[in-house]
Amino acid sequence: MNGICTLANDTVYDQLIALLNSIEVILGSNTPVCIYPFDDQIEQIKAEIVNRPNVFIYEDSASIQRWDMFMQAASPQSINRKYRIYGGHRRFCAFDNPFDNFVYMDADTLLMNSLDGVFQKLNDYDCVVYDFQFYHPEKVYNIESQKLFNVFEQQQLKSEIFCSGFYGSKRGLFDQEKIEWLLSKLKEGESEILYKTGDQPVLNYMFMRSGIPIYNFAYHLPDSEKTGSSVTSKHFEERDNILYDKGNRLTYIHYIGIPPSITEAVCLGENIEFPYRDLFLHYRYLHEPEKRPVFTAPSRSYSESPNFFQRIFRKLKLNLRG
Template identity: 45%
Template sequence: MTDGIYTFANDVVYDQLVALLNSIEVNEGRELPVCIIPYNNQLDKIRAEVAKRNHVTLFDNQESIAFWENFSTQAWNTHDRAQKIWAERGLSSPYRLAMHRKLCSINGPFDKFVYFDADTLLMGPLDAVYEKLDQYDWVTNDFQYKSDIKYIFDRPEGQLYQVFDPQYVKSHIFCAGWFASKRGIFTPEILDHILHNLKMGESDSMALFGPDQSLLNYMVLRSNISYYNFAYHNLEQATGSHWSSTFDVVDNVLYDKGQKITYIHFMSISAGKFTQLCGGEDVKIPYQDVFLHYRYLKSPSDRPQLKPPSWLVQVQRNLKNAIAKISDRVISKIRKIKRGLS
């Protein structure tokens, strides 16, 4: 049995990827192979980094990429409301199709795997996660069930619970930026069953603007595969993982109430913020010193000395943001006018 780690990247998140790879190398405790699923073909920096690391590869199975993009397209084509709203907003359909490539982890080279978004740092060994995969098909460590469900399903709860049992939904939802599973867990029969149920109207429950997360959650729920969430089933010992939490920092490792966390996810912090940080700007990202430690672990002399942005940069950014807000309002009004005329 081959254990491994997947992540998902292109050159836009190069700094985050390097930090993640270094954190895995230092904190995992054993040399696990890492496979990078490409977001697109913008991969010059990624390829150069892979060439330097013996245990890291770039996923290049184009047949698998095409399969999962086709499956995701079929799934979202059943969602009439999504198609209408995306078209009104001038968005591609399916929206953010490339994000669904993380599904390639399902039929990649590893028998058991943990998936990390690139904007994540590993803080400790994953042994307990792989051990859970001996008992369960899908494993998470996620407090999403305590948050607003609209980020995963945006159907009114009364309608959603006509499809799924309320407690079952609560115990099984998760952020798609970190999860663990096994190769081949979604068989062709299961995938056919999923598409069938989506076509029968269940697709309307999926949230439109986190499409990969919503589809993946639906797939896990509808397939009835066995599921374990450390943060739900073992709440007393579960640790947090989101950057908004308050952790203690000891030797560049984060602790939650004295217990080492498994990982930290910088979810929703833009790639541009990390680019600014690595360019020497003090952008005030939580735990940014920990991030910089891992980003420049192999090249400490390159670590930037942080300074606040210049007044000119601040003015330019404020002006850009103001123009963007005005543009959004104008576009929104035009769409409302068009809907009223149609």
């Protein structure tokens, strides 16, 4: 069975609803979606998916614990120091269950197109991606480490590095034996080649160190056909709530760099501008347009002082509780 996976807790509730609605619009309401719990804060999500029979929360505690232990050993600083990405590695549970083939999408993405091409590629590859992370290897590996080039060939680093926010893969690629082997290599000193912390470097390492070929549409498609996916690209054109890159329909849009505190503040009525905001609000309020915020105050850019928006967000939350 094929399906879509994501990772969430109540902090990204608004983003998650927008994603689920975009999947419904593009693929239909029967598309199975599995949510891996970032942590235990999922009460809002549980209440919401009661009305979405195709969406369910992953409840295999043994699987979750297995990957928690793996991440603790592979990148202990990601857990011990309580970085904000804590829990992000639970997306790895997709390699256990529930789908034979899956596409993982971060909660801060929106689906813009069919995934048939991704699933078809999974007939020939065990990992299929679509992004330009390979232009920035320094966000995945420690490129100052000489050992990096002893572990991976230069061509691998130029073509296989990918963003962990969107990828297609398969169940069963990383059994306990493979996990133990990867950990042994990291303990032998290869941990120094990983970028500071987080699930993205570890996920790349898992595939690349295992010798699993990675197909990236962004690397292999002709320039006339490939599209971007990040909100940092300002040239996308919107038609009928779908984005196009120089006439080519995007597969997905990733609101990378827009923290959930910003989207939640916007949904609470604060007039904060961020790229493709109207598109996000369209999908967030697809089934409840009457609740879509109407902005009256002057707008501010999300790129202004983070401390300013943190104060706004706290004030909004306090007002709602009061």
